[in-house]
Structures are given as structure tokens and as C-alpha cells.
Amino acid sequence: MVRELVAIDMPAGDAFVDVLKEIWDAGDAALPIDQRLPDVARRKLLTQFKVSSIAGADGLRVKFAAGEPIEEDDALVISTSGSTGEPKGVVHTHSSIRAAVASTGARLGCVDTDHWLACISLAHVGGLSVVLRALHFGSRLTIERRADQATIESALKNGANLTSLVPAILHSVDVSNFRTVLIGGGHGPTNLPSNAILTYGLTETFGGVVYNGTPIDGVEVRIGKDSEIEIRCDSLLRCYRDGFDPKDSDGWLLTGDLGEFRDGKLSVLGRKDDLIKTGGYKVWPTTVETSLRKHDAVADVIVAGTPDEKWGQTVTAWVVLRPDAKNLRLEDLDKHVRLSLPDYCTPKKVYIVDEIPRSSLGKALISELTHSSNKLRALHD
Numbered sequence: 001m002v003r004e005l006v007a008i009d010m011p012a013g014d015a016f017v018d019v020l021k022e023i024w025d026a027g028d029a030a031l032p033i034d035q036r037l038p039d040v041a042r043r044k045l046l047t048q049f050k051v052s053s054i055a056g057a058d059g060l061r062v063k064f065a066a067g068e069p070i071e072e073d074d075a076l077v078i079s080t081s082g083s084t085g086e087p088k089g090v091v092h093t094h095s096s097i098r099a100a101v102a103s104t105g106a107r108l109g110c111v112d113t114d115h116w117l118a119c120i121s122l123a124h125v126g127g128l129s130v131v132l133r134a135l136h137f138g139s140r141l142t143i144e145r146r147a148d149q150a151t152i153e154s155a156l157k158n159g160a161n162l163t164s165l166v167p168a169i170l171h172s173v174d175v176s177n178f179r180t181v182l183i184g185g186g187h188g189p190t191n192l193p194s195n196a197i198l199t200y201g202l203t204e205t206f207g208g209v210v211y212n213g214t215p216i217d218g219v220e221v222r223i224g225k226d227s228e229i230e231i232r233c234d235s236l237l238r239c240y241r242d243g244f245d246p247k248d249s250d251g252w253l254l255t256g257d258l259g260e261f262r263d264g265k266l267s268v269l270g271r272k273d274d275l276i277k278t279g280g281y282k283v284w285p286t287t288v289e290t291s292l293r294k295h296d297a298v299a300d301v302i303v304a305g306t307p308d309e310k311w312g313q314t315v316t317a318w319v320v321l322r323p324d325a326k327n328l329r330l331e332d333l334d335k336h337v338r339l340s341l342p343d344y345c346t347p348k349k350v351y352i353v354d355e356i357p358r359s360s361l362g363k364a365l366i367s368e369l370t371h372s373s374n375k376l377r378a379l380h381d
Contacts, residue, residue, distance in 0.1 A: 004052035004053060006031070007054045011057065012144070073095055091239050101132050101136040108197075117142050119151055148173065166362030170193070183196050204253055205233065218234060229268065230252045285304055291337045292319070294336075306370060314349060319352055330347075
């Protein structure tokens with residue numbers, strides 16, 4: 001029997017879940033397609049991940065190409081966000097998925113009387129794991145295509161008590177009436193709601209495996225060379241779609257994230273590639289962002305390093321101003337950051353933007369900001 005990779009190219013909903021079950025019942029694996037992708041990007045993804053057929057919103061399964069067969073236990077191929085480069089196809093097996101939903105469900109105390117709200121993209125593990133956890137525990141499940149206050153209020157009225165969200169939308173919704181809210185990304189707001197759990201994980205781990213700094217049962221975390229976070233657990237990927245297995249011979253995955261343990265809790269500092277090296281100093285973008293967000297004029301901000309002939313890189317910020325912000329100067333932000341951080345952490349370039357472009361996972365699309373900086377209004381003293 002030849003097992004195929006089938007793309008699910010349809011909006012989130014009950015029909016999506018039905019198609020996923022049909023694919024698995026046939027012994028095939030599924031690739032959920034992010035519905036925000038333009039047609040050119042979709043076809044590129046289908047070709048790159050060697051898809052054999054496509055299941056569309058009309059319920060029909062159409063042949064796409066010869067594709068490449070999957071292994072016997074393969075269940076899903078999930079595309080990484082690709083916010084800074086080419087996406088990778090992460091291959092998860094039925095075994096790794098069972099391990100993920102069982103261990104996270106045990107930590108959360110999941111039971112069949114729970115009611116999950118899935119309102120973030122099912123093309124990524126943050127949203128898809130909500131669906132699969134509900135199926136595993138036989139819980140009620142509501143699937144919506146938007147994560148906004150109206151969606152949340154409607155779900156709560158219908159009995160929803162658990163959900164998963166991205167940090168970027170927390171400031172615009174009230175989640176206080178859920179029993180528990182999972183917040184992905186490893187970095188959350190400083191004023192995290194009391195019923196929220198900040199999770200750390202990757203597509204390669206099938207989502208969060210560290211909750212509020214503590215690894216869930218069955219997950220090993222250590223700090224390796226150059227402060228890189230390493231993880232070993234049963235929910236790790238089998239390999240990437242191109243056949244490459246990123247795990248070492250002992251089963252450890254090098255995450256590409258840097259971190260440290262503080263008082264027994266894992267603190268994620270950021271991606272290795274995100275670290276800004278300016279004039280011999282090292283600056284973490286997240287620490288500068290945290291400082292800038294405390295300024296009264298700042299509604300949202302993202303910080304990154306941009307090339308600089310003298311310093312190698314310079315600390316650059318893209319800022320969304322609050323509606324009532326007036327006459328803000330670069331000097332004002334400089335003084336504000338210096339109250340909590342060394343002077344080399346202050347942004348030397350600040351651009352004013354209407355919004356921070358983000359992926360469906362809530363990750364800032366740095367490349368879009370850097371490419372358009374010459375068209376943006378720069379903040380001056």
C-alpha cells in the first residue's frame with residue numbers, strides 16, 4: 001500500500017476535522033494549508049513538500065502530482081512559519097501526536113466534559129493541537145475562524161472553558177472567564193492573566209512542552225553549548241519532509257533558541273539569529289521591547305538588528321503609537337529605555353508604523369519591516 005501526503009486546503013471548521021479523519025482512516029498523512037497564503041505561495045508549498053493530492057472545501061480529493069510516499073506511522077506534515085526564511089515541513093507521527101496531546105492534557109487536567117475553543121490557525125500546531133486534544137479526550141469542540149472578543153464571548157456562553165491564543169491578541173480580548181488559556185510563543189506580556197499558561201515549544205515538539213517555565217511530564221530540557229535550549233521527549237518530530245532528522249544520536253533536539261534556568265524555571269531569551277551584536281555588545285530584542293512597551297506613547301513595538309557599517313548592527317525599533325501620542329521624539333524613547341537598560345540597548349533608529357505585520361501565529365514579519373523601512377516615517381530628536 002502506497003501512503004500519500006494529502007493537503008487539506010479548506011477553512012477551519014467541522015468539515016476540516018472530518019476530512020482529517022478520512023485521510024487518517026485511509027492510512028495517509030495530512031498537510032494543513034494556511035488559508036492566508038496567496039495562490040503562488042500555496043503551490044510552492046505543495047511542490048516543496050511533495051504533496052500527492054489536495055482535499056478542498058468542496059469535499060473532493062484532487063490529484064496534484066506524483067508526490068512522495070510517507071512512512072507507515074506518519075500522520076501530519078506541518079509547515080513552520082517561515083517568517084524569516086523558507087518554511088520547513090515537519091513530519092509528525094501518530095505516536096508523537098498521541099504523546100503530545102496526552103502529556104499536555106494530563107498537565108491541564110483535561111476530561112471529556114471540557115469544551116475547547118479553537119480560534120487560531122489549524123495550519124499550525126497551536127490551533128491544531130486544540131482540535132486533537134479535544135478528539136483525544138472526547139471533549140466538546142468549537143472551531144471559529146477569528147480570535148476576537150465576539151468569538152470568545154459566544155464560545156463562553158456555549159460553555160467553552162479552554163482555549164489557546166497567540167500573545168499578540170491578548171491586549172484586545174478578555175479571557176478571564178476561561179478556566180485556562182494557553183499562550184504560545186515563549187514570550188508573553190508582563191501582565192499575563194492569572195488563568196493563562198505561557199507555553200514554550202516548537203512545531204518540532206508539536207507545540208508547548210514547557211508550561212510557565214516548567215517542562216511537562218516526560219519532557220527533558222537542558223541548556224547546551226552557547227546557552228542553546230535542547231529538548232528530548234516522545235512528541236518530537238520524526239524528521240523534516242526532505243528526510244533530514246535534526247535530532248542528535250541520543251534523541252536531543254537543538255532548538256535554535258537560547259535560554260537559561262532561573263530559580264528552576266526555563267527563561268527563553270530568544271532565537272540565536274535574533275541576538276543583536278552592536279559595537280561588541282549583545283542585545284536581546286525582547287528586553288528592549290519590554291522596556292518600550294511601558295512608555296505611555298507606545299501601543300505596540302518590535303525590535304531587531306539592522307546592518308550598520310560602524311557598529312556591525314544597530315538596535316532598530318518599529319513602533320505603533322497610541323492614538324493620543326503627540327510630539328514623541330527619539331530622545332524621549334532613549335531616556336525611557338535608559339531607566340531600565342544599559343545605554344547600548346537604546347534604539348538608534350525608530351520607525352513609526354500603523355501596525356506590526358504578523359503571521360497567523362502572531363510572529364512579527366521582520367523582513368517586511370526591514371524591506372519597507374525606507375518608506376516609513378523615522379523618529380528624530
